[in-house]
Amino acid sequence: MSSLFHKDKPRYFRSVKPVYNESLPKVYIETYGCQMNSSDSEVVASIMQANGYSITENLNEADIILINTCSIRDNAEVRIWGRLENLHIEKKKRPSLLVGVIGCMAERLKEKLIERDNFVDLVVGPDAYRELPQLVRAAEGGQKGINVLLSREETYAEISPIRLDKNGVSAFVSIMRGCNNMCSYCVVPYTRGAERSRDPHTIVREVEELFANGYREVTLLGQNVNSYGWENKEESVNFAELLEMVARVNPSLRVRYSTSNPKDISDEVLYTMAMYENICNSIHLPVQSGSTRMLELMNRGYSREYYMSRIESIRNILPDCSITTDIIAGFCSETEEDHQQTLSLMEWLKCDYAFMYKYSERPNTKAARHYKDDVPETVKSQRLAEIISLQGKISLASKKKDIGKSFEVLVEGVSKRSTEFLYGRTSQNNVVVFPKENLKIGDYVYVEITGCTSSTLIANVVAE
CATH class of the missing domain: 2.40.50.140 (Nucleic acid-binding proteins)
Structure with missing residues (x-):
């Protein structure tokens, strides 16, 4: 099985759906976490299929089980450890079965995964997926297949992902990898590495392929899409320009994107959205806290007032645009006054939906190294309950405004x-x-x- 992905000869190939072949070794991929992980699983499926493996949806017939993992919160890792315990039992029944942990948790916990005897056979970080076929062969020979090296160049630009979605209508398209923001609570820069943007022409080509195969919506993905920037000697492309390039693929193709950092979303992006009807009127703009003091501790790069000014620009340029957000309850040293500022911002913002969480300390982040996780768990839970309750009322009121439209x-x-x-x-x-x-x-x-x-x-x- 020779690799189609020799580093000196990048190749872009067309293969939208998995091709099942009974005679080939079978790979089962189980995905946890964010949209980026879902997109990565599709890249992994493409690499494995191109190297002589068949992708299966049936765990019981799999020869290789790959768990694509998330480390963003502690409960995500707890779930995955529990899943690996169950698979360890399965491995005892089927000694030839290979189990691999890939993605963010592989990057963060490689030593702990490796030291558990016969627990996992493969530990592969998010920048080493091209090496998976070679690592699988090593594991088949009794070695541990391990590669968690982060890259400053890898974007998987020329690889056409195999779509694992069920509806064949909506697809994720990764436009960049990694993150440079270094928010104090976030583990992503340590598990996914530095920010790098993908060649825009490969993005457009992937989108064209999707549309030709019946897809009618794409979501452009990145940890912070508004900091997308690609250049070579002849041209440079920023996010607003990329958004326009994708929108022009076909007017019948809806275009979405996620996620934006408030410090980087520009009026140029908003005006581009206003120019094209097929760019959806929806922006996910995480605020995390309504307190400027908290935002400074979180190293978010903006204040409460700056966030509000960005929202006002969105509403002036895109009056019909919906806004969703993320909110963290109980970050280090958060006071009741900080919490009330979050509630008051929510009242002002009136976003359509919010993803709401209690703060979960992640090892080796700046917050873990320098701040004390000193908000009692009971207080975190109470504040989160208040945030959820308020957002429920706001969401219902927002939906009621659409009745009759x-x-x-x-x-x-x-x-x-x-x-x-x-x-x-x-x-x-x-x-x-x-x-x-x-x-x-x-x-x-x-x-x-x-x-x-x-x-x-x-x-x-x-x-x-």
């Missing part, structure tokens, strides 16, 4: 509650449930909102 929706799948209903999302990224009628997945449809919950809009299909 009409939206164009991209049909993504069948409702979990009834096969007689479909679901899709508006440009603002709000989930809508509506009668199936004669529609099919991948269609665009106009709907009128008739009701809602705090998380979902309910609608009827209407004429355009």
